[in-house]
Every structure is written in structure tokens, then in C-alpha cells.
Amino acid sequence: MALNDFVDATLPDVIEWHHHLHRNPELGFQETKTSDFVANKLHSFGLETHRDVSETAVVGVLKAGDSNRSVMFRAELDALPVVEDTGLPHSSEVDGVMHACGHDAHTAMLLGAAKMLSEHPNFDGTIYFVFQPAEEVYGGGKKMIADGLLDRFPAEKVFSQHNWPGVKEGAVIATQGPIMAGVDDFTLTFKGRGAHAAMPELGDDPVLAAAEFLMSAQRIVSRTVDPRSALVLSFTQIHGGKINNIVPEEVAVQGTARFFDPAMSEHVETQIGQIAAGISRASGIEFELDYRKGYPAVINSIEGAAIVKQAANSFLPSEAVVTDEPPSLGCEDFSYLLNAVGNGACIWLGAGEVGPRAGLHGSRFVFNEKLLPVGLRMWLALAETALPKGVR
Structure with a gap:
């Protein structure tokens, strides 16, 4: 047969x-x-x-x-x-x-x-x-x-x-x-004093800190990685606040990184931490980074x-x-x-x-x-x- x-x-x-x-x-x-x-x-x-x-x-x-x-x-x-x-x-x-x-x-x-x-x-x-x-x-x-x-x-x-x-x-x-990428997931949480929207000077504004992070983090791919290396860094969720006239005490940014080089995992984690630390020093807002290493590259x-x-x-x-x-x-x-x-x-x-x-x-x-x-x-x-x- x-x-x-x-x-x-x-x-x-x-x-x-x-x-x-x-x-x-x-x-x-x-x-x-x-x-x-x-x-x-x-x-x-x-x-x-x-x-x-x-x-x-x-x-x-x-x-x-x-x-x-x-x-x-x-x-x-x-x-x-x-x-x-x-x-x-x-x-x-x-x-x-x-x-x-x-x-x-x-x-x-x-x-x-x-x-x-x-x-x-x-x-x-x-x-x-x-x-x-x-x-x-x-x-x-x-x-x-x-x-x-x-x-x-x-x-x-x-x-x-x-x-x-x-x-x-x-x-x-x-x-x-x-042939397929490695993937990491992360949650970056900014914490500070909340305040009434009419009196923002009484609080720290974690929303602004999160916005500053999202803009600054674009440099991770564009300025810290060889352009010939594959790295995708995507921010997929932002959570914070419940009422439109209250600046919240906490805002969480979630995202994912994709890459082929295993060294990128450590690099992204370090870069996110450094950027968040800089924002924290400038604003007085605390942050917590939960960086979760996922599947390696195939x-x-x-x-x-x-x-x-x-x-x-x-x-x-x-x-x-x-x-x-x-x-x-x-x-x-x-x-x-x-x-x-x-x-x-x-x-x-x-x-x-x-x-x-x-x-x-x-x-x-x-x-x-x-x-x-x-x-x-x-x-x-x-x-x-x-x-x-x-x-x-």
C-alpha cells in the first residue's frame, strides 16, 4: 500500500x-x-x-x-x-x-x-x-x-x-x-491623592502620570532598540476613576510586549520601570509594576x-x-x-x-x-x- x-x-x-x-x-x-x-x-x-x-x-x-x-x-x-x-x-x-x-x-x-x-x-x-x-x-x-x-x-x-x-x-x-514571538504582559499602577476636579491642586493626579507614561514609553521601541530587531509594545487597557468630577487615587495601565530575542524581556521591564520611576520622582506619585514573563519565542x-x-x-x-x-x-x-x-x-x-x-x-x-x-x-x-x- x-x-x-x-x-x-x-x-x-x-x-x-x-x-x-x-x-x-x-x-x-x-x-x-x-x-x-x-x-x-x-x-x-x-x-x-x-x-x-x-x-x-x-x-x-x-x-x-x-x-x-x-x-x-x-x-x-x-x-x-x-x-x-x-x-x-x-x-x-x-x-x-x-x-x-x-x-x-x-x-x-x-x-x-x-x-x-x-x-x-x-x-x-x-x-x-x-x-x-x-x-x-x-x-x-x-x-x-x-x-x-x-x-x-x-x-x-x-x-x-x-x-x-x-x-x-x-x-x-x-x-x-x-517563527513565533515571545510574549510578556504587564500592569503599571500609579497611586496618589485623589481630589475634586474643581480643585486638582489638592491631589496628585495619577491620570496625568499615566498619560505622561504612555507618551514617554513610545521611546522604548523607537529609541532604545536596534530598528532591525523585532519588538512590539502595545498598551491595551487603562483603568481609573468612577465619577467624572473626581480625580481618582489610582490608575492602572496594562499592556503586552512581543519579541523574538529573549533579552528583550528584561530590557522592556527595565525601561518601563525607569520611565515610571522618573515620573514618580517628578510628580510625587507612587507606582507599582507587575511584569509577567509569558511564553518564550518559538x-x-x-x-x-x-x-x-x-x-x-x-x-x-x-x-x-x-x-x-x-x-x-x-x-x-x-x-x-x-x-x-x-x-x-x-x-x-x-x-x-x-x-x-x-x-x-x-x-x-x-x-x-x-x-x-x-x-x-x-x-x-x-x-x-x-x-x-x-x-x-
Whole structure:
């Protein structure tokens, strides 16, 4: 049986699994029914199945041949707090929860790969199929590592696949180096004496301090960072006051920083603190900075990207394998696994152009099912490329 025959035979099951998961979405660390579904499938394929790894995570282990080499394939289980507006026949049946990022399809594809590789193990070594909870917001990847995932399943390389709207349909992105950004969040609070709006001289005016900070902070990107370096600093919320004739005692500014260079995290935190301290000295207003370091950047290794390219070239025309796609300033907690293992890649599957609210995390997001056979072939080719027979 040829590769395409394996995929064609498995594709109906993968579509059915995708639709089932889409109808039954669960939020991060709450994916109990999803985990049940995944574990039951892995068990039915004959894989060694583990559910005691971390929260709702599931790990399937498949061995072939006698090599001691190993690779990890990862997909995500969680959905988002989004009200679905797609009109799909398999729309979410859970109010206010939707698979708006394609994790349901990613899971279905990895299950399909597990099934095909268990039936036709054309590789030599061990594959760990990792189904991760809470990729969105809660950093389930970080928790899996803290809970000992890699101690029990010590992979040499790790790979994930993610559909990517806006990239040519059917393309496989095999980019070396940065592909997704690191992200930090912060809250800067200015505190002082409140006052009546008619008598502002009796207070300190934290509103003015916040305004001065917002203007001064623009210099962080424009004047303290090499223009050739990627840094996005966005202020997204300002909270303060309840009555229009009272100057409040407290104003909070919230925002986020995105970057590829890990050193930017410390730089932004230091710069925000220095600017706020200067405003405090000039005005007498106190400040508190809560700077929260989030997901690191996703940086594909040289070898990992090369393996993806070789695997993709085995079943796609050369023009469909892209190695120079610009990175995204979006983030992904696959970075924790990739950093911990030290070798591997995050793969994008081009989903084509989409309309308003139909991109990732949008209420009209619809996973492009033309990508299912591409993702399945990609997993099979990765297994054969990363764990080739006859190599020790």
C-alpha cells in the first residue's frame, strides 16, 4: 500500500474525529472528555497509553525496530471562550466555547498518524504522541515539563503542526529560526491623592502620570532598540476613576510586549520601570509594576527545520515547501517543549486567505479540511525522516 492509500483509507475517520471534537470543545485544563476520547483511540490502536502525566494530558508510545532514537509529536486539546458563528453542521454544542484555533483538527490529525503508524510502522525508534492541555493562556506545555514529561518520555526532537490562515493553501512552512514571538504582559499602577476636579491642586493626579507614561514609553521601541530587531509594545487597557468630577487615587495601565530575542524581556521591564520611576520622582506619585514573563519565542532549530523540509519534499512539489516565510508576532506555548528538548520545529500548514472574524481565534473560524491529508502525510513523512530505518 502506498502512502496516499494509507491516508485515503484513514481520512474519513479523521474527519469524523475532527467533527466530534469540534462539537464538544473544552477549555484549558478541563479537557476531560476530550482526553477520554483521545486515550480510548490510542488504546484501540494498540499504543501504550499514559494519562498520569500532567493534568488532562495524554501520551501514546509507539515503538518499532530496535533503535534507541526517539521523537515527540505534539497536538493541543483545548478550545477557546468564543461564541461560534460559523453555521457548520458540526458547530459547537457548548455555549460560549469553540475550537476557534484548529486544535480539534490538530488532535484528529495526530490520532490519524498514530493509527497509520501503528498499522504500518515504517520507522525505527520510538514516537511519543503528546496531546497537550491548555495551550491557550495557561501554558500547559510548561506544566507538562514541570510535571516530568521529558523525564519519562525523553525525546531527541519534538515537532508540532498548526494550520495558518493567510498563507498559501496547502503549503508547508519549514522556517529555520524564529517563527513565533515571545510574549510578556504587564500592569503599571500609579497611586496618589485623589481630589475634586474643581480643585486638582489638592491631589496628585495619577491620570496625568499615566498619560505622561504612555507618551514617554513610545521611546522604548523607537529609541532604545536596534530598528532591525523585532519588538512590539502595545498598551491595551487603562483603568481609573468612577465619577467624572473626581480625580481618582489610582490608575492602572496594562499592556503586552512581543519579541523574538529573549533579552528583550528584561530590557522592556527595565525601561518601563525607569520611565515610571522618573515620573514618580517628578510628580510625587507612587507606582507599582507587575511584569509577567509569558511564553518564550518559538525558534525552530537548524536540524528540525531541515527534517521538516526533507519530509515535506518527499510528497509535495518544491514550490509548496516554504523555507523563508516571515515569522509571526503571535505566540505559542510549544516554545516550552521546543526549548526543553532543544531540537525540533513548529510547522505551519497554509490554510489560504480568510475573511473577517474567520482567522485564528475568530468566531467564524472554520478549519480548512483540505489540510487534513497534508497534515497526515506530514506526520508520516516526519516519522520516516526523523527515525529512518537502517540508521543507528
